[in-house]
Amino acid sequence: MTDAPVMLCAGEALTDMIDQGEERWVSRVGGSTWNVARALAALGEPAAFAGAISRDRFGDALWAASEAVGLDTRLLQRVDRAPLLAIVEKSEPPRYFFIGENSADLHFDPEALPQGWSGALRWAHFGGISLAREPLAATLVALAGQLKAQGVAISYDPNYRNLMTAAYAPTLERMAGLADVIKVSDDDLRGLFPGMEVDAALQRLRAFNPGAYCLLTRGGQGASLFRGAQRVDARAPQVAVVDTVGAGDASVAGLLHSLARHPGRPLQSHLHAALAAGSAACQQAGATPPQPPAMDRLFEQLEGEAQ
Template sequence: MTKTILCCGEALIDFVPVALREEGAGYRPCPGGSPYNVARALGRLDVPTGFLGGISADFFGETLVEGLRESGVDTRWVERRRAPSTLGFVSLDTAEPDYAFYDAQAADRAWTNVPDETALRDVGCLHFGSISLIREPAAAAYETLLHREARGARLVTFDPNIRPSLVVDEAAYRDRMARILARADIVKISAADLDWLHPGLAPDAVAERWLGQGAALVAVTFGERGVAGFARGRRLSIDAIPTTVVDTVGAGDSFMAGLLAGLHDQGLLDRAGLDGADESALAAALTLGQRVASATCKRRGADAPRRAVL
């Protein structure tokens, strides 16, 4: 039986800027949150996928749960809570999207219900990242789960997806990132996030450090300049796929989903498969990531394509 990829973290409502017919601009609410986006994109690529985290019982929460279900994502690990949904407002006025979050007492931030081994019996890979590893108490709970599963029977994948404006205790957050990066099997990171973590260091040098700590694959995304993939003794460069960009919200999450889907398609989503993967197999997975990201950029919000469209 094909094992499930379980995406662990926040589910929220992104308010994305739109032009109004009348003078001025407004915001369109879109389901979002990095791990949530990865889960929906994977489901649309026909990969067995689940989502783990807290989701509000309010009407925004209903939208979030329906978004998972219509994308084919298993919601058995979702905990519905009588607490508000996190709201995130997105600015697209800079090269990288900028965010303002409103999340006091929010359902996803308050989640702490770490599943036991029995609850994860159908899971073969756990994906973590983004603001769910900043906001307490959920952040500590997700890190506990990650470390319990790391280097065990399940793969751990990680995309820091850093939001510096949310980081209050930078030293503690950097320590958490270092602990997780030393335990992840697959790391996907944007060039901007890598520079925030290790300013001035070349991506190749940082990737080699993480590989030396135990990672099997590191992917560094450079937007329109493509992606670099690193495995032991190998460096791959994959060009970006030109597209008409509507916005870049969710592009990195779509790349992550495409990369995991490409590895899944080839039967490589376990440690033995990753360690034995040849260059052509890794290139195919990285290329699928680029295709999914490119297609997402054509759409407003984090609205990944279905496999049939690709």
């Protein structure tokens, strides 16, 4: 496979069906790992998404949106199965459910990927509901282990959803243990570790892999980045927020972009890159990838304020 991707995101690409009231619904392309892939491509990374989508109009929209940002589609499989749908009944606070029994995403087949597809990989990102839906979950956990053994750095964002019951705990521990980067929000921690305070839940999560970078986001309150005994904190830059859909996914992409392009940066600057990407995404409607000029401007602002 010539000109193979350097960054990979593997998991689910889906369609959000959003209630507009009065029995009106609007569809939007989405999926946490797919959002990260698009954001990486928009930031100029040679990125691919590995997953399976349907052959209907919903799959067509996902394919077109992938191409629109320059995402490598050679690892994106199309199968004759129904689409995966997220039915969003309410946005704030979120209330939703998924329709996808035996849907396209579950039929992703790594054995069908082109020869040599992973030869140039340096980073691979996993997470979202794909790791809570069998048989896809087992396929992706195995793939993450294989890539880690190959020397590929692993990124993991559990992105808690109500599918992640107590049965998800072994996957959480396994993926966190493999990961070089773990991204989690305060809401994720409350869902993953019910009944625990956020700080205690974070300690539990980091104990699975103390040496990994760990990005903790708190929405408009800012974020913290940990590595070993190091910790840095920063507030999110002030922006005109259109909506926050996809902001967490963009922050993962911003951090991975920074680590890949500027590995020698101090921890604080990597955190600023994550916040800049997440905040840039908030300036647009829907899970739209952050625009590089906006991210660069916000990054320079955060760097200047820290001096």
